[in-house]
Amino acid sequence: MIKLYELAGKNNVIFSPYCWRVRLALLHKELDFLSVKTAFTDIQKISDSKFKTVPVIHDGNVNMNDSFKIIEYLEANYPEKPSLFSSNEGRVLSIFIEAWANSLHSDIARMAIADIHSHLQDQDKPYFRRTRESFFGKKLEDVQQENYDTAKESFLSKLSVLEKYLTKTEFIGGASPLYPDFIVFGSLQWLFTTSHTFEINELSSNCKNWFLKISQIYVIQG
Amino acid sequence: MIKLYELAGKNNVIFSPYCWRVRLALLHKELDFLSVKTAFTDIQKISDSKFKTVPVIHDGNVNMNDSFKIIEYLEANYPEKPSLFSSNEGRVLSIFIEAWANSLHSDIARMAIADIHSHLQDQDKPYFRRTRESFFGKKLEDVQQENYDTAKESFLSKLSVLEKYLTKTEFIGGASPLYPDFIVFGSLQWLFTTSHTFEINELSSNCKNWFLKISQIYVIQG
Numbered sequence: 001m002i003k004l005y006e007l008a009g010k011n012n013v014i015f016s017p018y019c020w021r022v023r024l025a026l027l028h029k030e031l032d033f034l035s036v037k038t039a040f041t042d043i044q045k046i047s048d049s050k051f052k053t054v055p056v057i058h059d060g061n062v063n064m065n066d067s068f069k070i071i072e073y074l075e076a077n078y079p080e081k082p083s084l085f086s087s088n089e090g091r092v093l094s095i096f097i098e099a100w101a102n103s104l105h106s107d108i109a110r111m112a113i114a115d116i117h118s119h120l121q122d123q124d125k126p127y128f129r130r131t132r133e134s135f136f137g138k139k140l141e142d143v144q145q146e147n148y149d150t151a152k153e154s155f156l157s158k159l160s161v162l163e164k165y166l167t168k169t170e171f172i173g174g175a176s177p178l179y180p181d182f183i184v185f186g187s188l189q190w191l192f193t194t195s196h197t198f199e200i201n202e203l204s205s206n207c208k209n210w211f212l213k214i215s216q217i218y219v220i221q222g
Numbered sequence: 223m224i225k226l227y228e229l230a231g232k233n234n235v236i237f238s239p240y241c242w243r244v245r246l247a248l249l250h251k252e253l254d255f256l257s258v259k260t261a262f263t264d265i266q267k268i269s270d271s272k273f274k275t276v277p278v279i280h281d282g283n284v285n286m287n288d289s290f291k292i293i294e295y296l297e298a299n300y301p302e303k304p305s306l307f308s309s310n311e312g313r314v315l316s317i318f319i320e321a322w323a324n325s326l327h328s329d330i331a332r333m334a335i336a337d338i339h340s341h342l343q344d345q346d347k348p349y350f351r352r353t354r355e356s357f358f359g360k361k362l363e364d365v366q367q368e369n370y371d372t373a374k375e376s377f378l379s380k381l382s383v384l385e386k387y388l389t390k391t392e393f394i395g396g397a398s399p400l401y402p403d404f405i406v407f408g409s410l411q412w413l414f415t416t417s418h419t420f421e422i423n424e425l426s427s428n429c430k431n432w433f434l435k436i437s438q439i440y441v442i443q444g
Contacts, residue, residue, distance in 0.1 A: 090311035092396040093318065099386040100322065164321040174314040 001032050005046050005056040008037035009119040015193040017105070018067040020186035022055040024218045025071055025179060029081040033057075040124040068098065071179055084179035097172060097180040101187045104158055108187065110151035112195040114144040119194050152198070159207055166206035170213075177214060185214045223254050225280040227268050230259035231341040237415040239327070240289040242408035244277040246440045247293055247401060251303040255279075262346040290320065293401055306401035319394060319402040323409045326380055330409065332373035334417045336366040341416050374420065381429055388428035392435075399436060407436045 004026060007016040014020065014037075026033045038046065038054055046056050051065040059077075064070055071094070075084055085091040109116075117128055117140050129140060136143045162184065165172070172180040188211055191198055200208055226248060229238040236242065236259075248255045260268065260276055268278050273287040281299075286292055293316070297306055307313040331338075339350055339362050351362060358365045384406065387394070394402040410433055413420055422430055 085311070087309035087311045088396050089307070089309045089315050089400070092391050092394075093311050093315040095390050096315065096318070096383075096387050096394070099383045102386075103383050161318075161321045161325050164324075165318050168317050169314050172314075172318070174310050178311070 001034050002026065003036055003058040004033045005036045005038045005043075005054045005058075007040065007043075007054050008121070009124075009194075010121055012037050013119055013193055015116065015119060015190055016054065017101075017186035017190040018053075019055045020189045021067045021179075021182045022057070022070050024182035024185060024214075025074060025084055027218050028084060028177065028179075028182070029074055029078055031074070031078060031081060039121045041127050042123075068094075084182075086173065086178055090173065090178055090180075093173070094179045094183065097183050100158075100161070101184045104155055104187050105190075107151040107155035107158070108191045110143060110147035111155065111198060112144065112191060114140040115196045116194045118196070148197070152202075156202075156204075159204065162210075163204040163206050166210050171210070177217065181210075181214055182218075185211065185218075223256050224248065225258055226255045227258045227260045227265075227276045227278040227280075229262065229265075229276050230343070231346075231416075232343055234259050235341055235415055237338065237341060237412055238276065239323075239408035239412040240275075241277045242411045243289045243401075243404045244279070244292050246404035246407060246436075247296060247306055249440050250306060250399065250401075250404070251296055251300055253296070253300060253303060261343045263349050264345075290317075306404075308395070308400055312395065312400055312402075315395070316401045316405065319405050322380075322383070323406045326377055326409050327412075329373040329377035329380070330413045332365060332369035333377065333420060334366065334413060336362040337418045338416045340418070370419070374424075378424075378426075381426065384432075385426040385428050388432050393432070399439065403432075403436055404440075407433065407440075 004019075004022060006014050006019040006023065008014055014023070023035075043051060043054055043056075046054070047058070047063045050063060053065055055067055055070060056063065056065045057070050057073075059073075062073070064073060071084055083090070085094060113132060113136070117125060117132075120128055132140060132143075162172075169175075171177045172184060188203075192200060200211065203211065226241075226244060228236050228241040228245065230236055236245070245257075265273060265276055265278075268276070269280070269285045272285060275287055277289055277292060278285065278287045279292050279295075281295075284295070286295060293306055296303075305312070307316060335354060335358070339347060339354075342350055354362060354365075384394075391397075393399045394406060410425075414422060422433065425433065
């Protein structure tokens with residue numbers, strides 16, 4: 001069975017956008033997998049220190065990380081299972097959506113960096129605080145407090161593109177969900193699983209309805 | 223033969239993003255067409271005042287406007303010609319790219335609204351100034367001067383998504399150009415055909431190279 005190493009916080013909360021993307025892809029492809037909840041500071045223990053980031057999958061003799069590489073591996077090796085791309089254009093749509101969705105991440109980080117810290121396993125907290133405070137050059141609590149409003153405005157402004165798009169299509173992949181849906185879902189789920197402040201009702205209506213639909217299909221029933 | 227009514231300025235300059243999109247789509251589909259250069263204030267004369275915007279096409283008994291509707295008509299009615307979508311996912315990719323590219327338009331307008339005015343046919347100038355100054359609540363020259371720097375920053379920041387995307391694919395549609403390429407090309411061509419200030423060398427390298435390739439294939443040789 002496939003093993004999926006996923007970043008996990010306290011109480012096994014899964015919050016990494018990249019891990020959520022792969023998790024939903026495995027559910028969509030109806031592949032059984034065993035989730036291995038992993039702390040930041042335990043990633044080095046996977047596969048003899050081969051990887052610096054999760055998600056990682058082990059599938060037989062294959063070990064790999066990098067969410068998009070994993071998706072391409074799954075598509076190539078399980079062609080009889082439901083497709084994540086559906087066509088060449090579904091693949092390039094995924095690549096564009098990934099670049100677009102990842103542009104939300106700097107906003108999400110500034111909206112929730114202290115809240116993310118609060119959800120971590122205790123063993124990860126010093127590592128996370130040290131590396132992120134070095135990156136931002138100030139305390140996590142100050143980053144979040146000083147930037148929350150402008151980051152939220154930037155985040156919602158970027159989402160207006162998705163809002164308009166979803167007036168014309170039910171899912172990001174078209175008539176049914178494809179990997180592009182899981183990419184954006186992962187990014188938003190990162191925010192919703194960690195933020196103490198931001199609520200789903202602050203999303204515009206098409207984005208909110210789409211998010212709830214994906215959640216219903218893959219997370220609640222899945 | 224198909225007639226394409228396109229917005230034209232002085233010296234027959236074609237600058238409307240939506241007209242460029244349809245023009246490149248017709249070239250891509252290798253459909254002969256007759257371009258009818260049209261002033262803003264002459265749009266009402268097309269098809270017995272049926273339309274308020276161009277592009278408009280006349281194809282036999284069919285008259286229609288709205289760039290995306292025209293593209294869907296061409297795909298449905300000329301299936302033996304090179305496809306603009308290639309697949310269902312190519313169609314939804316086009317819809318997402320359209321929403322994304324149109325989000326550049328408010329930036330482009332603020333970077334070039336007075337320059338656009340300077341390129342218009344004389345008969346259009348009073349109409350354009352009156353309607354746009356009413357929208358912005360100030361003189362066109364002031365809109366452009368006061369907003370140029372922040373609008374350019376916002377524009378280039380949005381294009382960073384495309385820059386990243388183009389590290390992974392040669393064209394927006396994948397290995398060869400599709401309608402998504404023509405959508406973004408139309409938006410950028412609107413800026414390049416009108417701005418007295420912004421230069422192609424200000425684009426990041428992948429965006430610039432991609433733009434020049436599309437230009438080479440469809441505009442220079444086309």
